[in-house]
Amino acid sequence: MLNPGPSPRKKLTSPLPGPESAGVFSARAGTGPGGWKRLLWRGALALLIGGCLLTTACGKPADADSGPGLSGKLVLTGSSTIAPLAAEMGRRFEEVHPRVRIDVQTGGSSRGIADARSGTADIGMASRALKDGEGDLLAFPIAGDGVALIVHADNPVVSLTDEEVVAIYTGRIETWKGVGGLERPITVVHKADGRATQEVFLDYFDLQPSQVQPDVVIGDNQQGIKTVQGNPDAIAYVSIGTADFERRRGTPIKLLAAGEIAATTENVARGLFPIARPLNLVTRDQPTGLAAAFLDFARSDAVDDLIEAQLFVPIER
Amino acid sequence: MNRSSVKADRTATFLCWIVAFAVTGTFFWILWDLLGHGFKGISWSFLTTQPRDAGRSGGISSVLVSTSLILGVCLGVAIPTGVGTAAFLSEWIPRKSRVGRWIRRSLDLLAAVPSIVFGLFGAVFFGEVLGFGFSILSGGLTLALMVLPILIRATEAGFRSASEELRLGGAALGLRRATILRHLLLPAASHGIVVGLVLGVGRALAETAALIFTSGYVTRMPSSLLDSGRSISVHIYDLAMNVPGGEANAYATAVVLILLLILINSLASWATQTWLGGRSLP
Numbered sequence: 138m139l140n141p142g143p144s145p146r147k148k149l150t151s152p153l154p155g156p157e158s159a160g161v162f163s164a165r166a167g168t169g170p171g172g173w174k175r176l177l178w179r180g181a182l183a184l185l186i187g188g189c190l191l192t193t194a195c196g197k198p199a200d201a202d203s204g205p206g207l208s209g210k211l212v213l214t215g216s217s218t219i220a221p222l223a224a225e226m227g228r229r230f231e232e233v234h235p236r237v238r239i240d241v242q243t244g245g246s247s248r249g250i251a252d253a254r255s256g257t258a259d260i261g262m263a264s265r266a267l268k269d270g271e272g273d274l275l276a277f278p279i280a281g282d283g284v285a286l287i288v289h290a291d292n293p294v295v296s297l298t299d300e301e302v303v304a305i306y307t308g309r310i311e312t313w314k315g316v317g318g319l320e321r322p323i324t325v326v327h328k329a330d331g332r333a334t335q336e337v338f339l340d341y342f343d344l345q346p347s348q349v350q351p352d353v354v355i356g357d358n359q360q361g362i363k364t365v366q367g368n369p370d371a372i373a374y375v376s377i378g379t380a381d382f383e384r385r386r387g388t389p390i391k392l393l394a395a396g397e398i399a400a401t402t403e404n405v406a407r408g409l410f411p412i413a414r415p416l417n418l419v420t421r422d423q424p425t426g427l428a429a430a431f432l433d434f435a436r437s438d439a440v441d442d443l444i445e446a447q448l449f450v451p452i453e454r
Numbered sequence: 455m456n457r458s459s460v461k462a463d464r465t466a467t468f469l470c471w472i473v474a475f476a477v478t479g480t481f482f483w484i485l486w487d488l489l490g491h492g493f494k495g496i497s498w499s500f501l502t503t504q505p506r507d508a509g510r511s512g513g514i515s516s517v518l519v520s521t522s523l524i525l526g527v528c529l530g531v532a533i534p535t536g537v538g539t540a541a542f543l544s545e546w547i548p549r550k551s552r553v554g555r556w557i558r559r560s561l562d563l564l565a566a567v568p569s570i571v572f573g574l575f576g577a578v579f580f581g582e583v584l585g586f587g588f589s590i591l592s593g594g595l596t597l598a599l600m601v602l603p604i605l606i607r608a609t610e611a612g613f614r615s616a617s618e619e620l621r622l623g624g625a626a627l628g629l630r631r632a633t634i635l636r637h638l639l640l641p642a643a644s645h646g647i648v649v650g651l652v653l654g655v656g657r658a659l660a661e662t663a664a665l666i667f668t669s670g671y672v673t674r675m676p677s678s679l680l681d682s683g684r685s686i687s688v689h690i691y692d693l694a695m696n697v698p699g700g701e702a703n704a705y706a707t708a709v710v711l712i713l714l715l716i717l718i719n720s721l722a723s724w725a726t727q728t729w730l731g732g733r734s735l736p
Contacts, residue, residue: 212588217696220671221508228674240682242588242671243692257582357695379698386699446507448698 208236209427215249215262218333218376219416222280222447223262226435229443239431246333250274253419259428261419264333275423278415279435280449283377284337285400285412286393287362289369294318296394303342305372308350313370326364326373327351334358337414338374365390377410378402378448405450416449488709495706505673509693510700514707516675520590520683521659523676524669527594528658529651532601537647539602540609541635558607565603572600573664581668588682593669600664601654608653612646613639644726651722659715662687686711 213223220243227239244252246263253261253274267276286302288294294316297305304310305323314320327349328335339346353371355361361373362383377400380392392400395411404410424432434440441451499513506512539557547554576596586592616639624634662685670682671692684692690707693700 217692221692221697224671224673225508231674238674240588240670240672242682243666243696359695359698382698 206236207234207427207430210238210240211259211427211431212240212242213260213262214242214244214252214258216246216264216333217243218264219262222443222449225443225447226440229440230431230434237427249419253421256421263417263419265336265414267417274419274421276417276419277432277436278417278452280416280444281405281413281452282416282449283400283405283410283413284334284374285377285380286372286374287365287380287390288372288393289365290389290391291369292318292391294393296396298396299342303344306344306349321370324352324368324371325350326353326355326361326371329354329356333414334374334376337412341412362388362390377405378450382448402450406453485712488705488712492705492709495702496709500706504675508697508700509673509689509703510697514689514710516673517684517686517689520669520676521686523590523679523683524594524597524665524685525655525658527591527679528597528601531595531598532605532654536602536605536650537609539606540613544610544613545635545639561603561606569600569661570663572596573667576664577667586680588668588670589680590669590676590683591679593665593685596664596668597658597661600661601658604657605650605654608646608650609643612643615646616642648722648726652719655718656715659711660687662691
């Protein structure tokens, strides 16, 4: 019991895997529990060596700059709305250029702006237009997204004017009867501060955050849809693509028209639907090399199907 | 025994049963819900193909590989450091010493730090200062920091629970301190290590906030520890919260996570039993 058995250092001098594996079994059969111990040491050692080999051997090819074509690594950070789309674009780009890696990370639009500005990321992602203080950056729109007001499918209201929306969200109209619906109180669903959708909504209706009188505050689109789905008196605003996808899947929600214009992805694509935002890739400097190639690819027809698959709207180029 | 005390006894027994059932019941309820939604999504190809279409279709092979590499780095760093620190706290310094008290206090504080703070620290320290960037290495090291306090405290408790006679007997035989530690105290502490490991691994596998900014969001199959790789909980979170139409695969992935936790728990108690020859938890 007190014999510690073979130390890991001894193992390094023992013969290579072939004959050694036979040794493991014979040791196990011969000395009982000691064999297990040895096996575990070997396992740990193999993992360690394997890990080191992986790190040193396979870490290189992406950086190697030999032969024709593009190579290297691009890091994108920012908007969690854009991240799945950018990751799919990156995957397709990697298929065309096998020695390129596009690493997409998330963290929110503000982070995308900050990382692009500081150079931490090669490209930032922001699911809104650049603001006044962000003129030092270059924005490359890759897709569009509309924001639609949604209500429960049983709600008889089919459209709201801008004034009615403002009145509902500021608490001046408190029942659906005030906008031609039933005699029921309105549950106002609002997005949390810092969400790009909320900024787009407030911007369009020219509202200050403090003016809004919400009954429910939510985080992301899915949550908004679930809230409305479970409450026939609720009104919320979410991404048109997501809402349309859920409606087609049979979720009992209805997208309200903005005045005369129906909330459809087609109307967003044509630039008719008024409450819309661009999905932007952002760089600090005029992009060159790999970054330029990827930005061109992300704004080409080759990715239209990806944009639609992620429920966004290809923009007119 | 008089009548009223029998009655009180029965009530206490009844209450204990109820509470125990409620706890197990909750677990099985969650399991039932997950299995009901997710079990049909699990297949061999789900485990062996990479995610497609932002995770809505395809499988989780690369996510599983990244998760195990992150966990490997985490445990590879946390176990030696944690057991070493625990042995130091329990065997090398007096229980009431100032150093010991400071170490324990800082560990307890560390254990209470929210994971997002570890995530931000890891992103800055491992990612930027040490230059690992978004990588499995950054993520694993960040997790190791998170797991350490739990592991150390549980292992220390294990060492302390070893009877004093073991130490005295070892000393009487003229054994070196290291030998006593390795052959007498470590086996006796093994149940503490298992508890620490199981809690730590659970915390690590369930982690999203600390990992999304360190090991990252990339679903490509990792080819080195310096690659970014998405861990299983980040994947579940993204599918459930950020990808419309991702619920089915989110549920299936959650089932895999639960199965993984059960597997690791049994593996941990098996390994300590065979390796350290210690008594493990039932």
